[in-house]
Amino acid sequence: MKDKTAHQIAHVLIEALPYIQKFKGKTVVIKFGGNAMVDDALKHSFARDIVLMKLVGINPIVVHGGGPQIGDLLKRLGKTSEFIDGMRVTDSETMDVVEMVLGGLVNKEIVNMINMQGGKAVGLTGKDGNFIHARKINMTKAGATLDDAPEIIDLGHVGEVSSIDPAVVEMLGNSDFIPVIAPIGVGKDGHSYNINADLVAGKVAEVLKAEKLMLLTNIPGIMDKQGNLLTGLTLIDIDNLIADGTISGGMIPKTRCATDALKGGVTSVHIIDGRVDHAVLLELFTNQGVGTLLLRR
Numbered sequence: 001m002k003d004k005t006a007h008q009i010a011h012v013l014i015e016a017l018p019y020i021q022k023f024k025g026k027t028v029v030i031k032f033g034g035n036a037m038v039d040d041a042l043k044h045s046f047a048r049d050i051v052l053m054k055l056v057g058i059n060p061i062v063v064h065g066g067g068p069q070i071g072d073l074l075k076r077l078g079k080t081s082e083f084i085d086g087m088r089v090t091d092s093e094t095m096d097v098v099e100m101v102l103g104g105l106v107n108k109e110i111v112n113m114i115n116m117q118g119g120k121a122v123g124l125t126g127k128d129g130n131f132i133h134a135r136k137i138n139m140t141k142a143g144a145t146l147d148d149a150p151e152i153i154d155l156g157h158v159g160e161v162s163s164i165d166p167a168v169v170e171m172l173g174n175s176d177f178i179p180v181i182a183p184i185g186v187g188k189d190g191h192s193y194n195i196n197a198d199l200v201a202g203k204v205a206e207v208l209k210a211e212k213l214m215l216l217t218n219i220p221g222i223m224d225k226q227g228n229l230l231t232g233l234t235l236i237d238i239d240n241l242i243a244d245g246t247i248s249g250g251m252i253p254k255t256r257c258a259t260d261a262l263k264g265g266v267t268s269v270h271i272i273d274g275r276v277d278h279a280v281l282l283e284l285f286t287n288q289g290v291g292t293l294l295l296r297r
């Protein structure tokens, strides 16, 4: 029994070898969010996965969300926020809270967690090194009739990435450090913008020409209409699944950022179940994936 266990352990370790060889020296961008970010045990296994990646020569870059944590503090302050198409309408007071929670509390907790596992994480917002340049999102909604002018929806301080200067992230990633990025951008006027974390992760992966973009979420991956997991999809499949309504709601912006990243040169995107312990490690280093793998074709 003891021998068998030792054999199994050796087998698992050796299964990782070709993956370590393949990904050594490559950049992997991980969007950390969902349950993985609130459950203590999952948080710690995530931090260990990241430290292990760095130690075997992969360059992990973490981009985190924090929507629920922003919501909690807003609630304590007696404020609520409205969401339009998955974006938080962000007035000036809310922007202050977003910056405090994402750039402060959440960012430093993740940095600390990685450091507690032996890594050397450095937290950044898009203001650090002036690296995420943002512009205000202009959202329009078609008028009630064809004759009506489109309605302009003001989301306040919600931004999109206009460009990224990767210098600071490259400098950190090329040394012993692990960059941990909060999705806050800075406008030409120096104002802060609240950006959806998936969008930032996608753009960072694109600009860094990452080997992989991994989006952790609270579902097994992209599912068909019967609820079966779709383990491998291409750009054409995604267009078809959106057109026939299989992909809807919050999964649309996620897959859009994934397709943009693929078109921008990222080799593969993985939408993975952050509720699975060590999801990142399993997806990277074993033959059994834990979600949906998206490829150009």
Ligand SMILES: Nc1ncnc2c1ncn2[C@@H]1O[C@H](COP(=O)(O)OP(=O)(O)O)[C@@H](O)[C@H]1O
Residues within 6 Å of the ligand: 033, 034, 086, 198, 216, 217, 218, 219, 221, 222, 223, 224, 246, 247, 248, 249, 250, 251, 252, 254
């Ligand atoms: N085909 C699909 N497969 C999986 N989830 C889908 C699909 N279509 C729509 N969804 C919805 O998208 C949600 C994931 O998006 P979202 O809640 O925005 O994720 P996150 O909060 O992790 O960024 C799922 O919980 C599900 O309700």
Ligand SMILES: CC(=O)N[C@@H](CCC(=O)OP(=O)(O)O)C(=O)O
Residues within 6 Å of the ligand: 033, 034, 064, 065, 066, 067, 068, 070, 086, 087, 088, 098, 158, 159, 183, 194, 195, 196, 197, 198
């Ligand atoms: C514009 C916008 O909605 N920004 C998000 C930023 C955080 C985020 O994206 O967090 P999750 O990944 O946990 O959803 C927000 O304010 O909640």
